Amino acid sequence: MQTKRMTFSSQWLPYALLAPQVIITLIFFIWPSYQALLQSVYRQGDAFGIRPPTFVWFQNFQTLLADPLYLNSLRVTAIFSVGTTILSMGVALLFAVMVNRMIRSRDSYTTFMVWPYAIAPAIAGVLWWFIFNPTLGILPYILDMVGYDWNHRRSGNDAMIMVIIASAWKQISYNFLFFLAGLQSIPHSLIEAAAIDGASRMKRFWTIVFPLLSPITFFLMVINIVYAMFDTFGVIHATTEGGPSQATNILVYKVYRDGFVNLNIGSSAAQSVILMSIVIILTVIQFRYIERRVNY
Amino acid sequence: MVENNRWGNIFAHLVLILGVAIVVFPVYVAIIASTHPPGTFVRGVMPLWPGTNAWENYTTVITEGRSRAGTPPIGGMMWNSFIMAMAITIGKLSISIISAFAIVYFRFPFRIFFFWIIFLTLMLPVEVRIVPTFQVVADLGMLNSFAGLSIPLIASATATFLFRQFFMTVPEELMEAARVDGAGPMKFFKDILLPLSITNIAALFVIMFIYGWNQYLWPLLITTDPDYYTIVMGIQRMVTGGDSEPLWHLVMATVVLAALPPVLVILFMQRLFVKGLTETEK
Numbered sequence: 001m002q003t004k005r006m007t008f009s010s011q012w013l014p015y016a017l018l019a020p021q022v023i024i025t026l027i028f029f030i031w032p033s034y035q036a037l038l039q040s041v042y043r044q045g046d047a048f049g050i051r052p053p054t055f056v057w058f059q060n061f062q063t064l065l066a067d068p069l070y071l072n073s074l075r076v077t078a079i080f081s082v083g084t085t086i087l088s089m090g091v092a093l094l095f096a097v098m099v100n101r102m103i104r105s106r107d108s109y110t111t112f113m114v115w116p117y118a119i120a121p122a123i124a125g126v127l128w129w130f131i132f133n134p135t136l137g138i139l140p141y142i143l144d145m146v147g148y149d150w151n152h153r154r155s156g157n158d159a160m161i162m163v164i165i166a167s168a169w170k171q172i173s174y175n176f177l178f179f180l181a182g183l184q185s186i187p188h189s190l191i192e193a194a195a196i197d198g199a200s201r202m203k204r205f206w207t208i209v210f211p212l213l214s215p216i217t218f219f220l221m222v223i224n225i226v227y228a229m230f231d232t233f234g235v236i237h238a239t240t241e242g243g244p245s246q247a248t249n250i251l252v253y254k255v256y257r258d259g260f261v262n263l264n265i266g267s268s269a270a271q272s273v274i275l276m277s278i279v280i281i282l283t284v285i286q287f288r289y290i291e292r293r294v295n296y
Numbered sequence: 297m298v299e300n301n302r303w304g305n306i307f308a309h310l311v312l313i314l315g316v317a318i319v320v321f322p323v324y325v326a327i328i329a330s331t332h333p334p335g336t337f338v339r340g341v342m343p344l345w346p347g348t349n350a351w352e353n354y355t356t357v358i359t360e361g362r363s364r365a366g367t368p369p370i371g372g373m374m375w376n377s378f379i380m381a382m383a384i385t386i387g388k389l390s391i392s393i394i395s396a397f398a399i400v401y402f403r404f405p406f407r408i409f410f411f412w413i414i415f416l417t418l419m420l421p422v423e424v425r426i427v428p429t430f431q432v433v434a435d436l437g438m439l440n441s442f443a444g445l446s447i448p449l450i451a452s453a454t455a456t457f458l459f460r461q462f463f464m465t466v467p468e469e470l471m472e473a474a475r476v477d478g479a480g481p482m483k484f485f486k487d488i489l490l491p492l493s494i495t496n497i498a499a500l501f502v503i504m505f506i507y508g509w510n511q512y513l514w515p516l517l518i519t520t521d522p523d524y525y526t527i528v529m530g531i532q533r534m535v536t537g538g539d540s541e542p543l544w545h546l547v548m549a550t551v552v553l554a555a556l557p558p559v560l561v562i563l564f565m566q567r568l569f570v571k572g573l574t575e576t577e578k
Contacts, residue, residue: 005468007403008481017398018410020391021451025413027436028448029420032428039428095315098308105309111566112316117573118558119323120510120528123551126535127322130329130342130544138325141341172319174573181574201304230423234512238532252423256513259427268427275424283419 033276039269060270069246070254070271077250080164081228088168089220092175093213097205099176100183110180117173121166122234128166129239132158152240156247159240163248166239167232175220182216183209222286229278251275323555330354330549337544353549370550373527378557380445380515380526381508387450388504389497396459397485401471418453422514430517440521449514455500458575462496463489499572502565506558527554 040060042053064070099109116124131137132152140150152159186209194204233252236242242249242257249257255275259268325342332347357370399411422429429448438444466489474484515526525533531550535542562569 004401004471006472006475008401008484010402010481013481014398014402014404014407017394021395021456022410022413024391024447024451025417028429028432029417029425029451030413032425032432033420035428035431036425091315091318095312098311098315101305101308102312109312109316111563113319114566114569115559115562116319117569118506118510118562119555120512120558122512122528122532123555124322126531126547126551127326129535130548131322131325133342136337136342136544138342138344169319169322177570177573201301230421233423234528234532237512237516238535255424256426260430260517265427272425272427276420279421279424280419 036269036272036276039265040273043266056266060266061274064267064270064274069249072246073249073251073254076160076246076248077229079160080167080232080248080250081225083160083164084167084171084228084232085221085224087164088171088224089175089217091168092172093179093217095172096176096179096183097209099180110177113176114173116170119170120234121170121232122238124170125163125166125235125239128162128169132162152244154244156244159244159248163232163235163240167228167235171224171227175224178216178220179213182213186212219286222282226279226282230275323552326548326551329544330552332545334543334545337541342544349545353545354553357546357549357553368522368525368530370527370530370553372523373525373530374553374557376442376445376524377509377526377528377554379442380511381505383442383446384449384508384511385501385504387446388452388455389500391450392452392455393459393490393493393497394485396456396463397489399456400460400463401481401484414451414453414456416453417451422449426513426517433518439518440524442524444518445511445515445524445526446508449508449511452504455504458496458500459493462493466492495568495571496575498565499568499575501572502561502569503572505561509558530554 041055041057043056043059095109095113099106099113102109119127132139132150134140134151134153137150143150150158152162190208190212191204194208199207229250230252232250233256236248236250236253237256240248242253251271252275255268255271258264258271325344328344328346329337329342330353331350332343333349333352336343336347359369359371395410395414399407433439433444433448436444438447470488471484474488479487510528511526512528512532515524516529516532519525519529527550531547531554534547534550
C-alpha cells in the first residue's frame, strides 16, 4: 500500500490522529464481535450463578442447524433477498434505459426517481403496509375486484410479497442512479456502428448495452443482497414482525428476537457468527470485483 | 439517439410517467391520509383526495403525540433525530479525515495493521452483532444518552477510504512547497488539505446525514426513555402500541414529518448527493 513519496515525520502524531477511529472500532466493533464468537461456543450459565457457563464446542451451531425454525429463516431470507434484488434492479434498469433516451426531460425524471433513497426502511414498510391494509388499503380493494382476497395477516405469501415490494421500492433510486451512470459511460460510436449494420433497438440493447453494463449489474447485485439481508430489519420489525407464522422471519430479525425477546444468548451469538461470515464473504466478493474493474 | 423514433419516445415517456407514479404513490397516499379526520378510516377504503383535517392532525402530533400509547410529541423526537444525525455525521467525517491523513501522509510502524482494523468495520454491521454491542454500551452506562446513540456508529471505513483515495490524488508538490515554507503537518492539513477536500466533505455529509437520520435498530435497542426516542423508531411505537388498529391519520402525519428532512436534503443537494453516493460505494 503506497503513501506519498515524501512524508511528514513524527513519532506520535500519526498514532494520535488514528486513535479516535481505532479506539471506537476496538470497543464497539472488534470486542463485541469477539464476544459473539466466544458466546457462540458456550452454554449460558443460569442467572443465579449456580451453574457457570460451560464450553460446548459447536453445540450451539449444531442445535441451530437442526432447528426447523432456523432453516425456515434461511429459506425465507433467500427468497426475500433474491425477490427484492430482482424486482428492484429490473425496474431500475427499465427506468434508466428509458430516461437515458431523453434529452431535455432527463434531469426532471431523475429528480423524481432519486428521492425515495431518503426514506428509512421502517417508514417504507409502514407506507406499503398501509396501502396493503386488508380493510382500508387501496390495493386489496383493487385486488378484490379481480377476485383475489388479499390478507397479509393470514397469508404468508401475501406478507412476503408486501415486504419485498416495500424493500425494493426504497432501493429503486439507488440502482437507477448507478444504471444511468453506467449507460452514460457506454461509447456512442459502438451503438451507432451497430445501428449502421442494421441491428434493431432490442438487438442493440441485448448484444451491446447489456453486456457492457454487466460489471455494474454484478456490483449492484452484491450491494442489493447486502441491503436485503441486513438493512431491511426496519421493514420487517415495523410491519409483519416476522409473521404470519414465521413467513417473513428473516435472519437479521431472528437474531434480534432470539437475543432480546427470547433471551437465548448462545443461539443468538451463533446466529451472529453465521451472519458475520456471510457479510465477510460478500465484502470479499465485492472487493475482488473492484480490483478487477480497476485493472481493465 | 441513433434514430428518432416518435412512437418509441412516446412509449418511453409513458413508461417513465408510470414509473414516477409508482415511485410517488406511497408518499402521495401518506400525505392524503394525514389530512383526513379519524372517522374516515373506520368507514372502509381509504380516500384518494385530500381531507379537511390537515391542520388539526399535524398540530396534534407535533404538540401532543399519543401519550396514551407512550409516544411523546413529535417535536421532541424530531429534535432527537436531528441531534443524533448531526453527531453521527460530524463524528464520522472528523475521525475519518484525520485517520486518512495519518495513513497517507505519514510512514510509521503498524500502518498497514491499523488500516486493516479500520477496514474490518465494513464487515461487522451492527445488525450482525446486536447482543454483545448492546452489552458493551450498557456496561459503559451509555444507554439513554446521545453519546450512546451516536458514538458506536461513527467509525467509518467507507469515509476513510474515500478521503484516502482523494488525498492520493493531491499533487505531491503542494506538500513539498508547504514543507519548504516551514509548515508542520497540522498546518498543512488545516490550510491546504482541508480546503481542498470541501466538496468531498459536503458530498459525504449528505449521505451520512441521511444514514444517521434513518437509524432504526440502534435507537430501538438503547433508548427506553421516551425523552430519547428518535422519530423513525417512534413511528413503530405508534403503529404497534396502544389500540388494536393504529390511528392512521396521526401515523401518516408523523410519517410525512419523519421523511421530510432527508427528502429535502436530497432534493436541494441532488448533485452532491449523487456524487457522494457514486463515490462512496466504488
